[in-house]
Amino acid sequence: MGRAPCCEKTSVKKGPWSHQEDRILMDYVTLHGHPNWRVLPKLAGLMRCGKSCRLRWTNYLRPDIKRGNFSKEEEETIMQLHKEIGNRWSAIAARLPGRTDNEIKNVWHTHLKKRVKQNPNPNDANTSEFQQKTEESKEQGAGLSLLETNSSSQASYNQIDSPQPSCTDVSSMTTSTNDHNLCMDDMVLENFPEMDDEFWSEVFSGESSGELTGFHESIGQLQSGCGYESNMHDDMDFWFNMFTRGEELPQM
DNA sequence: AACATCAGCAACCGCCCCCGA
DNA sequence: CTCGGGGGCGGTTGCTGATGT
Numbered sequence: 425m426g427r428a429p430c431c432e433k434t435s436v437k438k439g440p441w442s443h444q445e446d447r448i449l450m451d452y453v454t455l456h457g458h459p460n461w462r463v464l465p466k467l468a469g470l471m472r473c474g475k476s477c478r479l480r481w482t483n484y485l486r487p488d489i490k491r492g493n494f495s496k497e498e499e500e501t502i503m504q505l506h507k508e509i510g511n512r513w514s515a516i517a518a519r520l521p522g523r524t525d526n527e528i529k530n531v532w533h534t535h536l537k538k539r540v541k542q543n544p545n546p547n548d549a550n551t552s553e554f555q556q557k558t559e560e561s562k563e564q565g566a567g568l569s570l571l572e573t574n575s576s577s578q579a580s581y582n583q584i585d586s587p588q589p590s591c592t593d594v595s596s597m598t599t600s601t602n603d604h605n606l607c608m609d610d611m612v613l614e615n616f617p618e619m620d621d622e623f624w625s626e627v628f629s630g631e632s633s634g635e636l637t638g639f640h641e642s643i644g645q646l647q648s649g650c651g652y653e654s655n656m657h658d659d660m661d662f663w664f665n666m667f668t669r670g671e672e673l674p675q676m
Numbered sequence: 677a678a679c680a681t682c683a684g685c686a687a688c689c690g691c692c693c694c695c696g697a
Numbered sequence: 698c699t700c701g702g703g704g705g706c707g708g709t710t711g712c713t714g715a716t717g718t
Contacts, residue, residue: 440686440712462703478704479687514706525706530685 437471441480445470449477450485483526490522494531502528503536 441449452468458481461474470477483489494502498520505516513525513532520528 438688460703473688475689475704476687482705483686511707526686529707534684 435471436465436473436476438473438476441484445472446480446485449480453481453485479526483524486524488522489524494523498523499531499536502532503540506532506536506540 448468448470449472452464456467458464458478461478463474464470465472465474465477468477472480501519502516505519509515511529513529517523517525517528
């Protein structure tokens with residue numbers, strides 16, 4: 425007897441998302457929000473499972489996502505929190521604004537787990553502080569409280585000038601960031617302080633497909649204007665590079 | 677240059693929790 | 698109080714690009 429499947433397995437598409445699907449989902453969520461993920465794909469015209477849409481949005485398309493390498497501080501935070509609370513990736517993600525649980529999970533399995541194995545007792549200097557905060561969070565009941573109790577430390581964290589290179593700094597997404605010796609978090613915060621939901625709402629404000637087409641044509645012009653047409657794989661790469669390079673956008 | 681192996685990451689799966697009827 | 702549905706979470710898989718031989 426299990427529960428009914430979340431969607432018609434036969435009629436949903438699986439596997440990697442196409443740019444078009446991304447656009448459709450982003451446009452729909454930006455305009456209408458996501459009151460019900462289950463019916464969203466049908467309403468948006470996507471042949472995807474609602475769960476798949478939610479995952480794609482939360483892990484990739486959400487505008488407040490911080491992409492790129494993890495700073496050393498972020499990695500240390502992950503290791504400390506993992507030591508304290510274990511594999512509660514969502515709770516850990518709550519402490520790292522812009523990072524998703526999936527991303528943190530991946531970083532843990534690919535980098536940090538090995539590091540902890542090699543050096544099981546790296547730095548206990550802050551352990552008592554974390555333990556105290558964890559205890560507080562337990563009393564208050566949720567991982568989100570961790571975020572609240574650490575808002576001040578998060579503020580100071582955001583002010584870190586030039587994080588030490590970390591093991592993930594040599595991963596595949598480093599080319600553009602390393603050119604400027606900066607990490608994503610610094611650059612996004614400095615160059616795009618107002619990149620929030622409103623920004624994306626404005627970008628995707630066209631409801632009709634015609635307007636959307638116009639938008640993407642504009643993106644194409646933007647890419648050409650920046651000399652990106654030869655090496656950009658897709659729009660997301662384009663935006664990523666725009667953010668990390670911190671270039672001024674040409675007039676559209 | 678071609679093939680094999682490895683590493684990183686996006687995405688899927690299934691279970692659990694929460695909330696409303 | 699119970700049950701069902703939706704959302705969230707953690708584990709796992711499999712594809713792809715990078716690196717080594």
